Amino acid sequence: xxxxxxxxxxxxxxxxxxxxxxxxDERIVxxxxxxxxxxxxxxEDLGNVALLPGLIDVHTHINEPGRTEWEGFATGxxxxxxxxxxxxxxxxxxxxxxxxxxKALEDKREAARGKCTIDYALWGGAVDGNQGEIEPLALAxxxxxxxxxxxxxCDGFTSIDRENLELTLPHIARTGLPLLVHAELAAPIDxxxxxxxxxxxxxxxxxxxxxxxxxxxxxQAISMLLDLCRRYRxxxxxVHLSTAQALPMLAAAKAEGLRVTVETCPHYLHCAxxxxxxxxTLFKCAPPIRSAANREALWQxxxxxxxxxxxxxxxxxxxxxxxxxxxxxxxxxxxxxxxWGGIASLSxxxxxxxxxxxxxxxxxxxxxxWTSGAPAELAGIAMQVGSIQPGKHANLIAFDTDAFATVTPxxxxxxxxxxxxxxxxxxxxxxxxxxxxERVFHDGTFPGTPRGxxxxxxxxxx
Numbered sequence: 001x002x003x004x005x006x007x008x009x010x011x012x013x014x015x016x017x018x019x020x021x022x023x024x025d026e027r028i029v030x031x032x033x034x035x036x037x038x039x040x041x042x043x044e045d046l047g048n049v050a051l052l053p054g055l056i057d058v059h060t061h062i063n064e065p066g067r068t069e070w071e072g073f074a075t076g077x078x079x080x081x082x083x084x085x086x087x088x089x090x091x092x093x094x095x096x097x098x099x100x101x102x103k104a105l106e107d108k109r110e111a112a113r114g115k116c117t118i119d120y121a122l123w124g125g126a127v128d129g130n131q132g133e134i135e136p137l138a139l140a141x142x143x144x145x146x147x148x149x150x151x152x153x154c155d156g157f158t159s160i161d162r163e164n165l166e167l168t169l170p171h172i173a174r175t176g177l178p179l180l181v182h183a184e185l186a187a188p189i190d191x192x193x194x195x196x197x198x199x200x201x202x203x204x205x206x207x208x209x210x211x212x213x214x215x216x217x218x219x220q221a222i223s224m225l226l227d228l229c230r231r232y233r234x235x236x237x238x239v240h241l242s243t244a245q246a247l248p249m250l251a252a253a254k255a256e257g258l259r260v261t262v263e264t265c266p267h268y269l270h271c272a273x274x275x276x277x278x279x280x281t282l283f284k285c286a287p288p289i290r291s292a293a294n295r296e297a298l299w300q301x302x303x304x305x306x307x308x309x310x311x312x313x314x315x316x317x318x319x320x321x322x323x324x325x326x327x328x329x330x331x332x333x334x335x336x337x338x339x340w341g342g343i344a345s346l347s348x349x350x351x352x353x354x355x356x357x358x359x360x361x362x363x364x365x366x367x368x369x370w371t372s373g374a375p376a377e378l379a380g381i382a383m384q385v386g387s388i389q390p391g392k393h394a395n396l397i398a399f400d401t402d403a404f405a406t407v408t409p410x411x412x413x414x415x416x417x418x419x420x421x422x423x424x425x426x427x428x429x430x431x432x433x434x435x436x437x438e439r440v441f442h443d444g445t446f447p448g449t450p451r452g453x454x455x456x457x458x459x460x461x462x
Contacts, residue, residue, distance in 0.1 A: 002022055002023065002042075003024075003041065003042040003043065004020045004023065004042070004043040005020070005023065005043070005044050005046065005051055005396065005434075006020045006045045007019075007047070007048075007398075009048060009401075010051045010388060011050060011051065011052045012031065012387070012388050013387050015363075015365050016050070016363075016364065016365060018033075019034065020034050020043065021051065021396070022041070023394040023437045026437050027390075027436075028388060028391065028394050029390060031390065046431075049400045049431060050364055050399045050400075050401055051396055051397070051399075052372070052388075052396065052399050053385070053392075054087065054372065054385065054396055054433065055084045055086065055087075056085065056087040056088070056372055056379065056381070057080065057085050057088045057089070057312050057314065057349075058089045058309070058375045058379050059311035059312060059314070060080070060088040060090050060091065061091050061093075061094050061314055061342070062077075062088075062090045062091075063094040064076075064095055064111045064112070065107055066095050066096025066097070067095060070316055070318060071414060071416075072415060073111065073112045073116050074116075074117075074450070077115070077116040077450070077452055078413050078414075079314075079347045079412065079413040080117070080118055080346045080347075081117045081440050082347050082441050083347040083348065083349055084349075084350045084397040084399060084433055085346060086435050087119045087120065087121070087375075087395065088119075088120050089121045089122070089123055089143060089379050090108070090122050092123050092125035092145075092157070093148075093156075093157035094315075095111075098125055098127070098154070099122060099124055099142075100125040100133060101130065101137070105124065114450060116450050117435070117440050117441075119452045119454070119455060120453075121141075121142070121455045122142055123144055123145065124144070124146070125147070125157060126146065126165075126172070127147065127159075127160060128159070128160050128161070128164050130168075134171035135174060135175060138175035138461070141455075141457045141459070142457070143379045143381070144237070144380075145172060145177065146239075147160050147165070147181055147182070148160065148182040149181065149183065149184060149185055149221050150182065152182065153340070153341065159186075165228065166232075169228060169231075172232075173234040173462075176462060177380070178235040178236070178261070178378060179234055179235065179236055179237065180239050181236065181237070182239055182240070183222050184213070184287055185217050186217075188216040188217040189212065192211060192213070193212045204278050204279050204332070204334045204336070205278045206277070206283070206336065210290065213288045215243040215246075218241070218243045218287055219243065219245055219246055219249075222249060223249065226253045226260065229253070229258045229260060234259070235261075236260045237260070237378060238250070238261070238262045239263055240265050240287065240311070240313050241263065242264070242268050242289070242290055242294075243287065243294065244293075244301070247297065247301050247306050247307075250262055250306055251304075254305075254306065261308045261309070262306065262307045265310065265311060265313045265345075266312060266348070266349045266352045267313075267420070268294075269295060269302075269352075269353065270295075270353070270355070270356055271295070272289065272290075272291060272292035272295050273289055273291050274291065278334070279334025281323050281334055281335070282418060282419065282420040282422075283343070284336055284340070284341045285315070285341050285343050303366070309370050309378065310370045312346055313342070313343065314343075314344055314346045315342025315344065316342065316414055317416070322339050343420060344414055344416070345421075346414060347414060348407060348412070348426070349371075350399065350428060351427060351428040351430075352421060352426060353371070354401060354428035355426045355427045355428065372386045373386045373387055384455070393435075393436050394436055396433075396434045398430070399429070399430055400428065400430075400431050402427075403429040404426065405425070405426060405429050406424065407422050407423060410444075
C-alpha cells in the first residue's frame with residue numbers, strides 16, 4: 001500500500017524541496033508536489049521538520065562476537081537508529097574472531113542475525129599474512145578491507161608493514177574494492193613517547209597525549225600510501241583524518257587522478273585540543289583531537305571536497321577502560337596513556353555536526369552528502385541508499401533542525417552511556433527514523449522488532 005511522507009524541507013539531490021515522498025514495498029516510488037497527491041493516499045505531514053536520507057556510517061565498531069560487553073549488534077544498531085543512521089558498516093577488529101577469513105565472516109553474520117534495528121555490511125580485514133583471504137572475502141560479500149599501519153589496540157588484528165602490504169595490494173586491486181587505512185606510522189609516535197617519558201611528562205594532561213601522537217605520524221603514513229596507490233592502482237580510503245597538514249598532499253593526489261577518498265569524524269569537527277581538560281579521557285581517540293585552527297581547516301576541506309565524507313568511528317568500551325576513576329590500589333584515574341582510545345558517537349553525531357554546520361552557514365544538503373551520499377558510494381550501496389530518489393530504499397529520518405536537546409545518558413542508547421558530549425546543549429533532534437519504509441525509531445522509542453539485514457553485495461575479480 002502506498003503511503004506518503006510530506007515535508008516543507010525534503011533533502012533531495014537537487015536541494016531542499018517542499019514535496020511528498022511516496023513509499024511502497026520498502027522503496028521510494030515517486031516524489032510529487034503535495035497538491036498532486038491523490039486524496040486516498042495516507043500521508044504523514046512533518047511540516048517544517050526536515051526529511052533526510054538515512055545516515056550511513058562506514059566506520060562503526062560493534063565488537064560482536066567476542067566482546068559484546070563493549071557493545072553488540074542489538075545495542076549498537078538501536079543507538080544508530082536513534083541517531084538517524086539506517087545503515088552501518090562494521091569494522092573487522094575488536095570482535096573475536098577478527099573478520100580476516102571466511103569462517104570469521106560467517107561467525108559475525110551469525111552473531112548479527114535477528115538483532116539489528118537497521119541494515120548493515122561487514123568490512124573484511126587485511127592483516128599480516130592473510131593476503132590469500134582477500135579475494136575469497138570479496139567474493140563472499142564484504143564491501144572492502146580495513147588495515148592498520150600501527151598496533152590497533154587488539155592483539156588478534158595485527159598491523160601490516162609496507163613489505164606485507166605490498167604482498168596484499170595486488171589482491172586488493174583485483175577486487176576493485178577500497179582499502180581503508182588507519183594512517184599512522186609507529187616511528188614518530190614511539191620517538192615522541194620516549195621523549196615525553198624521559199622528560200617526566202604528566203600523562204594526566206591532554207597536552208602530553210597530543211604531543212605523543214604527532215602530525216608527522218599521519219603525514220608519513222599518508223605519503224607512503226599515496227606512493228603505493230600510484231604503484232598498485234587500488235582504491236585507497238583514509239579513515240579518520242585528524243591532521244589538516246595532510247590536506248595539500250591529498251588534494252594534489254586527487255588532482256593527479258589517484259583513487260583516494262578521505263573521511264573525518266564528528267569529534268575532530270566539534271572539539272578542540274585547547275578546550276579538553278586534563279584527565280578528561282573520554283576525549284581520547286587516535287589520531288588525537290587537534291587544535292581549533294586544525295578543526296577549521298578540516299571543515300574547509302570538506303567544503304572544498306578534499307575530504308569526502310564524515311564517519312563516526314563509534315568505538316565504545318566499558319567505562320572502566322576509560323580510566324575515569326581508580327578501580328584498583330595503585331591505579332591513577334585520568335591517565336591518557338592507560339585509557340582506551342575511542343569515542344562512542346552513533347546517537348550524537350548528527351546534532352554534533354548540525355550544531356557546527358549552523359555556525360558556518362553550511363546547508364543541510366551538504367551535510368547529507370557527507371553523511372549519506374558519499375558513504376553509500378564508498379560502501380558500494382549507492383544504488384539502494386544514500387539519497388531520496390525513486391527506486392531507492394525508503395530509508396529516511398525526520399530531523400528537527402531548530403530544536404535543541406541536552407546530551408543525557410538516556411539519549412545515548414548504546415551499551416555504556418558515557419560520552420565526551422554529556423551535558424552539552426546541541427542543535428537538532430532526530431524525531432523519527434524509517435528503515436525501508438517502516439518506522440524503527442520515534443521520539444525515544446523503538447517500534448516493532450529488529451528488521452535490519454545485511455546488504456547483499458557482489459564482486460567480480462578483474
